[in-house]
Amino acid sequence: MLVEDPERSHRAAGCGTGTGIFDNRLIFGDNLPVLKALVPDLAGRVKCVFIDPPYNTGSAFAHYDDGVEHAVWLDRMRQRIEIIRALMAEDAALWVTLDDNEAHYFKVMCDEVFGRKNFVSDITWQKVYSVKGSARHISGMHDHILLYAKNIDVLTIGRIPRTARNNKLYRNPDNDPRGLWRPGPLAARNPYSLGTYPITCPSGRVIDGPPNGSYWRYSKERLRELDAKGMIWWGKDGNNVPAPKIYLETVAEGTRPTSIWKHDEVGNNQDAKREILDLFGEDMFDTPKPERLLERILHLSTAPGDLVLDAFAGSGTTGAVAHKMGRRWIMVERGEQCHSHIIPRLKKVVDGADRGGVTEATGWRGGGGFRYFRLAAPPPASNAPIGEPARST
Numbered sequence: 001m002l003v004e005d006p007e008r009s010h011r012a013a014g015c016g017t018g019t020g021i022f023d024n025r026l027i028f029g030d031n032l033p034v035l036k037a038l039v040p041d042l043a044g045r046v047k048c049v050f051i052d053p054p055y056n057t058g059s060a061f062a063h064y065d066d067g068v069e070h071a072v073w074l075d076r077m078r079q080r081i082e083i084i085r086a087l088m089a090e091d092a093a094l095w096v097t098l099d100d101n102e103a104h105y106f107k108v109m110c111d112e113v114f115g116r117k118n119f120v121s122d123i124t125w126q127k128v129y130s131v132k133g134s135a136r137h138i139s140g141m142h143d144h145i146l147l148y149a150k151n152i153d154v155l156t157i158g159r160i161p162r163t164a165r166n167n168k169l170y171r172n173p174d175n176d177p178r179g180l181w182r183p184g185p186l187a188a189r190n191p192y193s194l195g196t197y198p199i200t201c202p203s204g205r206v207i208d209g210p211p212n213g214s215y216w217r218y219s220k221e222r223l224r225e226l227d228a229k230g231m232i233w234w235g236k237d238g239n240n241v242p243a244p245k246i247y248l249e250t251v252a253e254g255t256r257p258t259s260i261w262k263h264d265e266v267g268n269n270q271d272a273k274r275e276i277l278d279l280f281g282e283d284m285f286d287t288p289k290p291e292r293l294l295e296r297i298l299h300l301s302t303a304p305g306d307l308v309l310d311a312f313a314g315s316g317t318t319g320a321v322a323h324k325m326g327r328r329w330i331m332v333e334r335g336e337q338c339h340s341h342i343i344p345r346l347k348k349v350v351d352g353a354d355r356g357g358v359t360e361a362t363g364w365r366g367g368g369g370f371r372y373f374r375l376a377a378p379p380p381a382s383n384a385p386i387g388e389p390a391r392s393t
Contacts, residue, residue, distance in 0.1 A: 011369025029375035159254030183243030202238030291357030
């Protein structure tokens with residue numbers, strides 16, 4: 001059972017006594033019994049799960065054991081993943097950060113739990129941007145982010161907001177009244193029976209057909225129709241292979257995420273360490289995650305008000321970012337840093353005193369709160385003979 005400690009719970013001034021954004025939970029205890037305790041109330045309700053478990057590298061870290069026998073590590077993870085899957089909503093996503101030590105074994109195990117069809121992507125996150133001259137063979141620069149769907153048929157992944165760099169590709173050299181555009185390819189590899197005709201350019205040049213092994217995307221009639229509307233670009237001299245125009249206004253909602261996330265887009269290890277240093281005045285976590293990385297994950301798989309779960313809270317980054325983005329959250333941590341670091345960090349977020357990370361990007365100014373819970377002590381063992389009920393005193 002989970003028992004609340006109101007002395008460690010915290011809410012913003014004037015927050016009131018309702019739930020809403022205050023109904024966030026920081027739970028102190030081993031995550032396996034905690035996850036089991038959450039099932040009765042939250043099965044099928046969690047929209048996004050992010051976990052950053054021990055990578056099992058054999059290193060000795062101050063806040064957790066990161067070197068157990070491989071089969072033991074994998075068995076422990078499977079027990080937790082099976083419960084996490086039960087907590088996930090039908091359209092929920094699971095994001096897991098790992099490195100080469102266990103990522104591929106973890107994926108095989110997760111394929112069994114979720115079903116191989118529900119594997120979405122192995123995203124490469126560039127966590128380091130400088131080459132290590134001391135590397136024995138290859139200078140490692142990335143972590144894996146494994147993404148699974150509870151049910152891939154109903155999973156929705158958002159888009160990444162466009163940047164000025166994305167929009168630089170769009171121009172309007174012919175003063176098209178529809179606005180900025182960029183040329184797109186006319187040829188594609190998908191077989192199309194009406195896409196093998198010759199094309200005569202405005203300059204008189206004849207293009208015999210699409211490149212070998214490809215087809216025109218449009219029929220001859222459709223190409224003429226688009227050209228009549230000024231939606232085909234033939235080049236400045238009317239001599240190029242025709243290019244359909246792709247208008248900026250049609251893609252303004254954002255771009256599809258790719259499987260490579262560069263450090264300048266979502267942060268890196270050094271960014272994360274600076275954030276921790278600014279918050280606590282010391283760098284005491286070996287592998288924290290930058291707030292921008294969590295911001296992207298939550299942006300792609302949640303909306304304001306959705307419930308986010310992190311069963312390996314670490315330094316509390318998931319809850320801090322989720323709070324700033326208006327998501328509800330649950331974090332579980334068994335280490336003493338739950339009290340020494342996570343609670344002070346979350347209090348700063350709630351009070352609007354955390355100016356770092358994604359605070360400015362999200363426009364966060366403080367508010368809401370969280371409730372602190374701990375696992376109740378197990379009941380005393382009974383000395384009654386097997387089959388005989390224990391007697392209360």
